[in-house]
Amino acid sequence: MSGHSQFNLLRQRRFLPYFVVQALGSFNDNVYRQAIIGLLAFMAVSSDEKALYANLAPAIFILPYFLFSATAGQVAERLEKQKLIVVTTTMEIAIMSVAALGFVLQSMPILLVALFGTGLQSTLFGPVKYSILPSVLKPEELTGGNGLVEMGTSIAILVGMIFGGLIFQLAGERGPYVAAASIILLAIAGNTVARRIPKVDAGDPALKVDWNIARESWRIWQLTRKQLAVRNAVLGVSWFWFVGTVLTAQLPVYAEANLGGTQSLYILALALFSVGVGVGSVSCEKLSGRVVEIGLVPLGAFGVSAFLLDLYFARPGHALAHGHTVMEFVAMPGSWRIMLDLTGIGLFTGFFVVPLFALIQSRTARNELARVIAGMNIQNAMFIVAAALIGIALQRVFGWSIPQVFLALAVANTLVAIYIFTIVPEFLMRFLSWLLVRTLYRLKLHGIERHVPDEGAALLVCNHVSYMDALILSASIPRPARFVMYYRIFNIPVMRWIFRTAKAIPIAGAREDPAVMQAAFDAVDAALAEGELVCIFPEGALTKDGDIAPFKSGVEKILERAAARGQVVPVVPMALRNMWGSMWSRRVNARAGGLLDRMRVPHRLRARIEVMAGEPVDGRVATAELLEARVRALRGEAA
Template sequence: MSEHSQFTLLGKRRFAPFFTTQALGAFNDNAFRQGMVVLIGFHLGLAIEAVSFYAMIAPAVFILPFFLFSATAGQIAEKFEKTRLIRYVKLFEIAAMLMAVYAFHAHQVWLLFVVLFLMGLHSTVFGPIKYAILPQALHIDELVGGNGLVEMGTSMAVLIGMMAGGSLMALGDFGTTAASILVVGVAVIGYLVSRAIPPAPATAPDLKFNWNPASETLRVLRYVVKDRTIFNAILGISWFWFFGTVFTAQLPAYTQTFLGGGEGVLNLTLALFSVGVGIGSLLCERLSGHKVEIGLVPFGSIGMTVFAVDLFFARPVAASAHGLTVMGFLGAAGSPRIVIDLLLIGLFAGLFIVPLFALVQSRTDRSELSRVIAGNNILNALFMVVSAGLGLGLTALGFSIPQIFLAVAVLNAAVAIYIYTLVPEFLMRFLSWILINTLYRIRTEGLDRIPEHGPALLVCNHVSYMDALIVAGSVRRPSRFVMYYKIFNIPVMRFIFRTAKAIPIASAKEDPGLLEKAFAEIDRALAEGEIVCIFPEGGLTADGEIATFRPGVERILAQRAVPVIPLAIRGLWGSIFSRRDSAPGRMRLPRRFWSRIVLAVGEPVAPTEASAATLEQRVRELRGAWA
């Protein structure tokens, strides 16, 4: 795996034009919506009741196409070449924005809502293309970085678009013209940039199109629930939108009532949340080591809960001063704490959302991905509607806005616990990620030699009690580990090993029944197309050298002929948890904590050539002299 930076993608044609196109679309969508809000609220002389009514129905009008057309959009994205579809979508955006220009100048409110519906349709069609094109354009080790950039770009584009659209429309008589020039100009630029996106072939060109949106919606949702891990990842993504919708919907009133600020302070709070999401999204690649690391998801949910709870305690009562400028707010007592809370809520939300999208993209069959994304969009829209209902309901019950934040933080913790109980893999990966990244600095070599699909047997040298976690935390595919039953039963670690479906094994002298059961389970796992990892030395090294490989590996291959991938861990001998530090007088924790280690992956070995002696030699060569 190359140690590239995600920012290098911005210089590559296979990513940069798409990134720019989607960011311009998000910008324009929000510029139009905010310009429409300002026009209706301040320029048309409408009664406050009418303004309030339009404000309440606007989100529903925008979200409606997601319910009506997401399933159809998923089919379209699957059946046809995606780059051409993107260009058609951008032409549709230009037409919608020209209609918006007329509505702006003619003060036709009903037409503005028609355009709002069309922009919702625009987002509905673009969504499945947006997330399904990434796995076609990016390598697997670029997927997290690419998603991080997309989420960062979208978050910042939404923020800047809202500020630009609202600010231009507020310029008085010239505001309508300025806003019109902006939305049409950005739409045209977006189309021109989209023409540079490389082709992205159809993933299911023979798909039989279903024109019935109701039955197709049900079919799409069946795709979503087919894989439990993917379904729960999509529930997590939908929860992100639930959480974010509640917070952003409450920010205007929260800013005015509890922060005592005006429009500038509102823009600051939105900026803090958006910048936080952008930073968290970009951090995902660094923290995950360029792989899809769902261990970051619990980390993100914990941070979202902690800082949302702290936001309640930071300012639980209404402000005594009002009309504060940005500088006046920042200078007020307690404001730095609120700033940090808003920024970190966004940051941890970014850590939460990016791995979930990458997980869905990496584990869903390419021929179904667009439809799965369409199902995801339907659930996202549903959760956003429910979040609006929750906000209205809690307000009706007399909850203050900080209390609503607290209630959502508690709900966030409850939802996280529920998801991690249903799919322990999330929590297991989190614990593994914490342990490995606390104890070691890991570099990997040759991970692309491990097949993305199909069975394989991994063989690795055995240096410490942490070997299985090091391999599991580095290899992208879930692996079944065969490990000595006494290591399997170590307290705390037992939960991780059981969740990872590790296979405990004993010697024939210790427990012949367990030995036979282990070989049967290994064969069953390989027959089902899984990866199995074994440590053929049969125990931890006592002196740092690789011991003779036992013939059990040959028995496995005699039962099930699968490719064998040699692995070698370097630099672990002498670190914490290796036997060198377990000897009396050899504790070197202060010096070898956070050791530099390498996991090297060799070329696959055919099962006909994979004797114990051959594999031992391959692992020795990979390990080299650095124990």
């Protein structure tokens, strides 16, 4: 849809240092945790001690999320963000210095104290990690930027686990010293790069920090529930952590008991899932067309369920033989199906979670975003703990096998997805509109990023060619827009549900239904007063001959009402090109004139459509004639 790529962000200072810092942090955390496991083997501790660590470590790491997320969210809101990142990465140097001492002395108590410190540092970094993105990225870059962050995080975790696991295998007697040096050097590298991040203003520098943990935790959790879509996006992210925790917790035993492999096969399984997450995450920008496309969320949810279900059927029982190497496993019948399932789960997980992060960032007020992220982190921690406990209960209390856990997870994921999409129909509506637009058309955008404002009220005016115009424009504009449409189009069966869910505004002519017309003007006025985008088709009806009909005076009435309130609304002229003759326009071939000719499916399916946007016109000078001329110029001869 556009010549832009999210990977261009990796060449820009506003994003690259931040991306490197968050990736290095994830990498170092996992090097540290895997190195502790390596140290336990190096020290030849008993199985009981290993089991004690296995149970203590996750609890110690996640405890700070419950204790300090509320404070972290307030601090992230109050401080300049680059400064806070430097502070947290400086903390990481101090914490990893303590951890290094633990490796050198081979002291588990010191290492566990440092592990609590890494959890604390992650708690403080979490709110700024995601709240900084809307400040450094444009709305059309949010999906791509979040995709890069999720890809970087998933790959950093995987590579960190591999690197940390190899330290004691390759370094031998020098393992404790190599581990100590590695984590300190990585922390220093992160702090050095953090100083290259440009300064980013605080969300709310006047905020007074409430140090009462319980009271403020409740308050910030309530912030996550102010808007229905944000509340359920937060729920979706927490569910992502639940699914990921249940799945990845089973992989070590699954690789051995059900796949018949060794530790290397567990790494392969984790790698397939992690690479899938990375690929899915960075694919979101292309699939969404650089808008915050929450229509990908249902696709991701049901895709995850489908691959989890197939993973159960691919290997429902234990392996018949054990001790397989990676290559031996790959050569076995049915192995490629399992590998595809693990990759597919990760791929659709990326489709699921990246738009949710982008939605939370785009629809939350800047002065509340860090606290909303902190509230989400508290809820995430609850879901992670619940996932661990449920996973243990299903296997040890109920005696379920790991494939049966996967089956239960597939069913639960489907039910949770249906629940979310039922109470927030916008997700499913966006999926249906996304599917329609991407199936029928190939879009190319011109000028939208430059001319459609990133925030604040604006009136968009466009020529009206087909019944799909509103869906095409909504798929092209980075921000949500309220569409004013002829009430007979609004009331088309099936499409009516989509339009109503998208908060479209039906309008009728003064002679047809004066009450509907007046209600439409009132709704437009209220939307502009709230700083929303409103899109109208000033021709008043679909074109009958491909030409642009004269613009009606309703656009001037909208601007006059806004001016009467003291609001000057910019007007952005837009044009759809190459839509005339598509299957949803009114063009009828003079010779045939039938329905099939009108639809022209063989010729116009997947038609190349261009969406043009021009320089905004000041609402104080905009007239119907001027705007019509601008739209005509944008459309040109390409009807």
